[in-house]
Amino acid sequence: MFAMAAMQTVIAITALLMGTADATGSSIFEIIAVNGFFITLFVVAASLFSYAAKVRNES
Incomplete structure (x- = not known):
């Protein structure tokens, strides 16, 4: 479970670095x-x- 929490953190950081927050209907x-x-x-x-x-x- 701790590993999944770490991976979820990596996913969130990756999404922010890829510019997903710039998409319509999504914010940082x-x-x-x-x-x-x-x-x-x-x-x-x-x-x-x-x-x-x-x-x-x-x-």
């Missing part, structure tokens, strides 16, 4: 906001999976 804020939302979800999910695995190994 939208690209960062949408990708940031998904990056946050992946990081939270990875953290929860990591915590659950640690708790399971302790018991």
